[in-house]
Amino acid sequence: MKPALERLGLTLPEVVPPVATYQPAVRSGNYIYVSGQLPVSDGQIVATGKVGAEIDVDQAYDLARLCAINGLAAIASVVDFAEVKSIVKVTGFVASAPGFNAQPKVINGASELFGEVMGEAGKHARSAVGVSELPLNVPVEVDLIAELNVSGTTYLA
Structure with missing residues (x-):
């Protein structure tokens, strides 16, 4: 993953601190659940x-x-990227x-970024939902679920 980020000229930012009572990402079994990420830089x-x-x-x-990108940073705050399968x-x-x-x-924008960074492992199921309001009046919010590799084999570039 890091070589792919570098090739794209990207670096992972610090994890965006929560604006309420929740964790940016939580591991449960073989999955990482990433809370809604806002366009914060x-x-x-x-x-x-x-x-x-x-x-x-x-x-x-x-x-x-x-x-x-903020979602990837949230994942990295919980596990080493070598553990991420997809x-x-x-x-x-x-x-x-x-x-x-x-x-x-x-x-x-989010889906293509995951594909650029992770190749085949970035392909995912998706919903794109229109809403009337989002927190802090942001225009976009993205959450995601990542699966962890339990076999020890790294799937990411």
């Missing part, structure tokens, strides 16, 4: 507003990508202006 929310109004699809795509499930929430229905295009 250097401790600051990058953008606020509704997609399809204040935020356009391209900007929201980039924000979903940032959420995914990303199993991604759920993306898009704060949508009335009439906006391109949520899948937005959440592609």
